[in-house]
Amino acid sequence: MTRQQKTVMLVFGTRPEAIKMAPLIKEFQKKSDIFNTLVCVTAQHRQLLDQVMDVFHLTADYDLDIMQQGQDLYDITSRVLLSMRDVLRQARPDLVLVHGDTTTSTAAALAAFYQQIPVGHIEAGLRTGNIYSPWPEEMNRQITGRIASYHFAPTETSRENLLKENVHPSNIYVTGNTVIDALHLVVNELKCDKRLADRERQTLIGCGYDVSRLNEGKKLVLITGHRRENFGDGFHNICKAIKMLVLRHPNVDFIYPMHLNPNVRNPIHQVFGENLNDYQNLFFIEPLEYLSFVYLMEKSFLVLTDSGGVQEEAPSLGKPVLVMRDTTERPEAVLAGTVKLVGANYQKIVDEVSQLILDDHSYSLMSKANNPYGDGQASKRIVEIIRNILGQ
Ligand code: UD1
Numbered sequence: 441m442t443r444q445q446k447t448v449m450l451v452f453g454t455r456p457e458a459i460k461m462a463p464l465i466k467e468f469q470k471k472s473d474i475f476n477t478l479v480c481v482t483a484q485h486r487q488l489l490d491q492v493m494d495v496f497h498l499t500a501d502y503d504l505d506i507m508q509q510g511q512d513l514y515d516i517t518s519r520v521l522l523s524m525r526d527v528l529r530q531a532r533p534d535l536v537l538v539h540g541d542t543t544t545s546t547a548a549a550l551a552a553f554y555q556q557i558p559v560g561h562i563e564a565g566l567r568t569g570n571i572y573s574p575w576p577e578e579m580n581r582q583i584t585g586r587i588a589s590y591h592f593a594p595t596e597t598s599r600e601n602l603l604k605e606n607v608h609p610s611n612i613y614v615t616g617n618t619v620i621d622a623l624h625l626v627v628n629e630l631k632c633d634k635r636l637a638d639r640e641r642q643t644l645i646g647c648g649y650d651v652s653r654l655n656e657g658k659k660l661v662l663i664t665g666h667r668r669e670n671f672g673d674g675f676h677n678i679c680k681a682i683k684m685l686v687l688r689h690p691n692v693d694f695i696y697p698m699h700l701n702p703n704v705r706n707p708i709h710q711v712f713g714e715n716l717n718d719y720q721n722l723f724f725i726e727p728l729e730y731l732s733f734v735y736l737m738e739k740s741f742l743v744l745t746d747s748g749g750v751q752e753e754a755p756s757l758g759k760p761v762l763v764m765r766d767t768t769e770r771p772e773a774v775l776a777g778t779v780k781l782v783g784a785n786y787q788k789i790v791d792e793v794s795q796l797i798l799d800d801h802s803y804s805l806m807s808k809a810n811n812p813y814g815d816g817q818a819s820k821r822i823v824e825i826i827r828n829i830l831g832q
């Protein structure tokens with residue numbers, strides 16, 4: 441490290457944070473004359489995080505390796521907080537950057553605050569206004585927002601949310617969401633390199649799904665789920681709705697890359713049994729690497745999910761999204777008509793998915809490409825702003 445450089449530490453721990461921080465890390469690393477870029481992973485997720493690190497060729501300077509099977513919020517918070525104490529004492533960064541609304545982000549922001557190190561919040565200002573939905577994410581992002589000195593808001597709406605909480609306007613920067621940067625990177629790679637698309641096709645066959653099934657114009661419904669507030673009855677309803685849809689639409693394929701959380705997998709087994717291969721048009725597969733997932737999203741007809749990131753990605757690929765939640769902190773695509781909330785409600789899920797499958801008009805209304813979350817340049821903007829903030 442040279443005397444001119446400023447040290448910026450990016451801290452993250454889960455799959456979506458890694459995907460959304462990856463383009464930012466690359467951008468900082470391009471400016472190595474100005475920034476000493478440190479990557480600290482908490483590994484709140486182990487396998488899901490490592491998948492992303494591999495895809496984007498990232499290496500961690502610090503790996504806190506905190507994940508435990510069946511961890512609860514106390515485990516994550518305390519383990520991140522304590523481990524970060526030692527890392528921050530050693531590295532003494534000029535700025536800590538955290539992302540979004542995970543417990544990693546909030547605990548890392550708090551750890552930085554305890555050493556009076558300023559915090560920048562990437563993907564700041566998303567709000568539902570209901571602290572139990574999503575839980576604990578809504579409170580996580582509010583606390584992180586309170587701690588942060590600099591707020592990188594993806595949209596004008598998120599900026600307005602912060603202004604309502606009396607954040608000073610000069611500390612809010614509307615940059616777009618780095619998820620679109622990551623998506624562009626991957627989509628361009630897939631477009632430019634035909635061998636890569638072939639490789640992804642083969643990878644998917646290895647995972648249990650052959651996309652050439654779609655050559656005859658077959659429709660594919662892509663499903664993901666993991667939200668804590670859907671644990672229990674919510675996931676039970678979701679699985680029963682999927683079962684009904686699979687039986688009602690035998691000519692449509694349904695594919696569900698399952699999150700590794702046992703709270704997500706147990707209801708799947710309760711509804712579908714131990715052997716998940718009983719239905720010819722339903723495919724339960726392991727979580728996919730980001731490239732394979734984006735490849736599959738592009739091939740899909742619609743997406744049924746409770747994910748935050750997928751709500752942002754799928755509309756920009758022109759895919760309708762039905763969100764299995766009662767609230768969303770991402771209202772932009774709902775307003776644009778490409779995202780609809782269906783809750784974890786059996787009847788609503790069955791009805792809305794069926795309507796999109798059967799009614800071309802409803803489908804065309806929802807399937808227009810729509811990208812309110814950015815232009816793929818968010819990371820560049822953020823790095824430039826931080827350069828000014830740190831006086832470089
Ligand atoms: C976490 C975040 C959530 C984010 C989601 C993205 C919190 C409280 N939750 O939820 O905001 O939307 O990540 O996916 O910060 N597991 C593994 N391997 C992995 C990952 C998870 O085995 O690579 C299993 C473990 O048993 C782990 C459990 O899943 O204990 C739950 O992981 P956790 O990070 O606590 O919750 P998520 O539901 O993944």
Ligand code: UDP
Pocket residue numbers: 455456459664666697726727728729730731733734746747748749750753
């Ligand atoms: N994703 C992935 N593989 C999968 C499922 C999702 O790479 O099998 C990606 C997806 O494209 C998105 C992110 O993971 O960028 C979303 O993660 P998740 O839904 O776990 O978290 P959330 O966004 O809800 O916090």
